[in-house]
Amino acid sequence: MIADAGEPAAVAPPYSFNVRPEVWIPLVLLFGALGYPFFLLLTSAFNVGDPQALPAVEYGLANFVALTGHLDWIGNTLLVAFGGTALGISIGVVLAWVIHRTTLPGRRLFELLIAIPYPLGPLVGALAWSQLGAPRDGLINRVYMYMTGSSNPLIDIYTPLGIIFVEAIFEAPVAVLIIGAAMQRMDPALEECSSIFGSGKIRTAWKVTLPLMMPAILSAALFMFTSMIGSFAIPTMLGTSSRFYVSTNAIYVLLQGYPPNYPLAAALGLVLVAMTAVAVWLVQRVLRGRTYAVISGKNYRPRPVNMGRWTWLLFALACAYVLLSLILPLGTLLVASFQTSNAIVFDFATWTLRNYVYVMFDFPTTREAILNSILLGIATGVIGVACATFIAVVTHRSRSAGRPLLEQVTMLPQAFPRLIFAFGFLWMILTLPVQLYGTLAAVLLAYIIVFLPLAYRGMSGVVVQIDKALEEAARISGANAARVARTVTLPLLRPGLLATGVLLFMVSVREISASLFLSGPNSPVLGPAIFSFWDSGGMPRVSALAVVQAVIILIALTVVRYLANRNAKV
């Protein structure tokens, strides 16, 4: 674990370019695990011969030319990603402001509740909103039409706007987190200075606070944009009925068709990768040199602003968010899971728990999916955190050259839409001599890789806070590397290890994009199971399954919360 705690090492020659094993071994592994699937995707995208051939026999640009006939897929992807990001960031900025900088009543409770929709995930969101906002029988429209007597629905969630809305409310918690963290690090003197010069609250917020928040806002926007470009569940569940295709579900259709059109799907996947790469590059370019220029690492206690008569508007906004992203969706799923048919009736006498019995016990596929997902979540948590911790310790503690490269490569999967990565990864394991296809091990491997950036970010933040002198003091006291790791490093890392582990558990349990192609009939997992249940109809049962997933995630969230509180007390 301790990168530089080696035995009497050979003396380094002066100023050499010295890449040590703790850097190059993970680098080679990561390059292989990311590069090979990408290479396969690349060759297939340019394959104009036999579509099933791998490697391709004939190369050309025909697939990309064919894509020009489907520009709507790419256009829709961009529409959803830009629209969703814009709406999500707006929600994020307002909510972060409300939580961290105002005197709004119930701020702490809001902070807690606003975080929940993200781990619940897009599947829960899409399923719930399809029952809430469907034009004819959606609950909201039924209530509206009942109350007003109108025969026209109030909302239609099966539209691009509906998709953007659901994407935005379920990704917004990330923006709240990133922007909120920056708000807490901001030196309030910068704002106070502006007020002293006579600027009003609104002017100060607009002219000083917002520009200072720009780096955080851009980072959050990038995160949302890349994740929306690759999102699958929401556009598929809400867009398919109106034949609104984005790139991800177009790829899914191309692959599920007979015969599957691998080259066209690969070309479309490449376009998606290119779009995220451009977004990453642009944001980095804008952020270069100004990321933390005015925001110190220290936590200030920024002065909360009393928003006066705006307080109640903000309070209403926060309540509306919690209602739309948490209470209504979970409530709808719960109610739907008690039904005997797709139509929701509010006659308690007909409500039943049969759907739960069915998905948890009677139906083997979902029963196994639940167990598999829990197992996968635990394994991803443990192994993912172990890998991330190793890399974080190396990048922060090792003296080896090449550490910045290792960090960049570790973060690289973030720029890969997970569905596309899984598609390339599937091909890779088909070409490997080991029989991995259709096993949980394949899904586990893919999860570890796609969630590595998330885990690394978490662990890196923990490792960087541990004073190196704490380990050095132990070595001076005569402890060898193993003893230092056991008695000092690991105990200090433990809170971070647990928190990051549980986070990985949650995102694994709710994942669908990465496991859709990889979980075979003998290794069902929750995300794809919910999706195929939805595909084959039966709202009550799919709702019950989604509720089970949500409960697992909520339990994990409670554990995180409990651990964080316990650590805060120590």
Added chain:
Amino acid sequence: MLAANLRTDDAVDSAATDAAQPYIEVRNLTAAFDGKVVVKDISFSVAQGEHLSLLGPSGCGKSTTLRCIAGLETPVAGEIVIDGIPVFSSTKGISVATEKRKLSMVFQSYAIWPHMTVFENVAYGLRVQGIKGSELQQRVADVLKMVGMEDYISRPATDLSGGQQQRVALARSYASRPKVILLDEPLSNLDARLRVRMREEIKELQLKFDLSTIYVTHDQEEAMAISDRIIIMHDGVVEQTGKPLEIYDTPRTRFVADFIGAANIIAGTAQGEAGNGAPILKVGEALVECAPRSKLLKPDGSGQYLAAVRTVYPEIRRGGPDGPNQWSATVRRRVLLGDIVNYTITWPGGLLRLHRLPSDLFEEGETVKLHIPASRVIPVVAD
């Protein structure tokens, strides 16, 4: 009686001339960070029981030197010998791991393990040595008592104030009864009052245990107060080595004169020699005789020779006889600082700053007689 006295003197002399084997020896040490050389070919030694300070501004390489001795950094070249055993040698390819060097160290951040109690912190090194049971309890209790922390033995380490953490850090490093202790800016995070008290305690413990000590600091007052010997470092090289007063009174370079205490640097051209052979410097209109047996050293870029005059040594009085190194001067500015008074005076050599006691005040504008004793004009190397 007389013979006995002579013998004692002899013994003292031979110890002072380092006839005994030095406990730590550093030879031609060079260290680099990310390809940038931060310590350039430095050599020094520490005798048994000696307190040596590495003093210099931040970035001078003093901490890196200390960390090389501890084995926390790997030097590029050189040799380090501790108690006769080479622990690092670039030519012989030796590099003994930190944990096997049998050192103890106090860190700037104290490095108190936050997940352990005070007892656990102090017991750590003893446990590594295999000490258990009642002996462990006893030794931890003893060493905590020594630093006045016996009442805190079962407290979590995070409950301690800065000064208390510092005491625990000291206790931890003394617990294993080391022969050498390395201290890396141990007091820089404490407030001024506590700093003075702690440095006295450190000195007492050092004497009590006859510890060889290497003490890294950027605070000249601290170094002067507790060191037997000081090494002044600047840009990775040793500027000067010597006893505290030696360095104060006879700085070798302009950097040392500026860094230690307050000094006027006067610049002039060589103007022959005085009767005793001391060089004479022409500073502005004034002919200034330098310290006896001194020589003018390397001049600066414009060919001017430099000499340092500590602000405490020039004397001013109202009238008096003329003589060498005496001039008529005018008080330009007076600043009362309480214990001392700062004067800026105009003399034929330009401007001079000096310190006096508040007992005898001179007025601004007053004409005075300035005397710079020749023995206090120290030629220095221009850097």
